[in-house]
Amino acid sequence: xxxxxxxxxxxxxxxxxxxxxxxxxxxxxxxxxxxxxxxxxxxxxxxxxxxxxxxxxxxxxxxxxxxxxxxxxxxxxxxxxxxxxxxxxxxxxxxxxxxxxxxxxxxxxxxxxxxxxx
Amino acid sequence: xxxxxxxxxxxxxxxxxxxxxxxxxxxxxxxxxxxxxxxxxxxxxxxxxxxxxxxxxxxxxxxxxxxxxxxxxxxxxxxxxxxxxxxxxxxxxxxxxxxxxxxxxxxxxxxxxxx
Numbered sequence: 001x002x003x004x005x006x007x008x009x010x011x012x013x014x015x016x017x018x019x020x021x022x023x024x025x026x027x028x029x030x031x032x033x034x035x036x037x038x039x040x041x042x043x044x045x046x047x048x049x050x051x052x053x054x055x056x057x058x059x060x061x062x063x064x065x066x067x068x069x070x071x072x073x074x075x076x077x078x079x080x081x082x083x084x085x086x087x088x089x090x091x092x093x094x095x096x097x098x099x100x101x102x103x104x105x106x107x108x109x110x111x112x113x114x115x116x117x118x
Numbered sequence: 119x120x121x122x123x124x125x126x127x128x129x130x131x132x133x134x135x136x137x138x139x140x141x142x143x144x145x146x147x148x149x150x151x152x153x154x155x156x157x158x159x160x161x162x163x164x165x166x167x168x169x170x171x172x173x174x175x176x177x178x179x180x181x182x183x184x185x186x187x188x189x190x191x192x193x194x195x196x197x198x199x200x201x202x203x204x205x206x207x208x209x210x211x212x213x214x215x216x217x218x219x220x221x222x223x224x225x226x227x228x229x230x231x232x233x
Contacts, residue, residue: 057165103149109160
């Protein structure tokens with residue numbers, strides 16, 4: 001079974017530039033997550049999709065971050081314009097679980113995109 | 119303020135030693151998970167515990183969920199260099215009825231096992 005795919009793996013941009021990340025979840029997984037992992041910290045949820053609908057985007061900085069999941073499969077996360085503090089690893093994860101089974105949910109993570117904003 | 123506090127943040131030991139990593143909170147969790155993350159990769163789930171007092175073993179790794187479901191520990195026996203990595207605990211709280219909140223991660227423990 002193929003895992004979660006992410007691209008690019010690395011990206012270096014200057015502040016105020018735009019950047020986009022792509023994620024292809026495990027086939028058949030209805031739930032997709034984007035996390036931000038700053039060096040020395042655990043992942044922080046940015047946005048959760050159930051199929052192509054947003055379930056939770058309470059921690060997404062909506063003035064500069066946007067995400068979409070067209071057709072309920074692939075997803076893109078965009079930052080425009082980027083700030084120095086956006087330097088982090090952006091992780092995509094997917095899950096086949098939803099609803100009342102969430103406590104036992106297994107999230108499968110991609111390798112992440114490492115973003116450096118100069 | 120971190121909802122889940124992990125300790126220690128860094129651990130450097132010799133091969134063959136035992137170690138324990140702690141994950142503490144003042145909040146009650148419906149479930150607690152432990153992940154291991156290697157450099158350049160995403161976290162990989164090791165275990166999920168859901169019952170207070172629950173103990174699970176995975177080869178040389180022993181995971182325990184506190185009786186009050188506010189804390190957890192990961193114990194590794196006879197550590198090997200292959201155990202090197204970032205260990206993350208993550209919890210999910212019940213927010214009402216059959217609704218559950220998002221998965222919240224601790225800041226992680228970086229373990230280095232020297233040959």
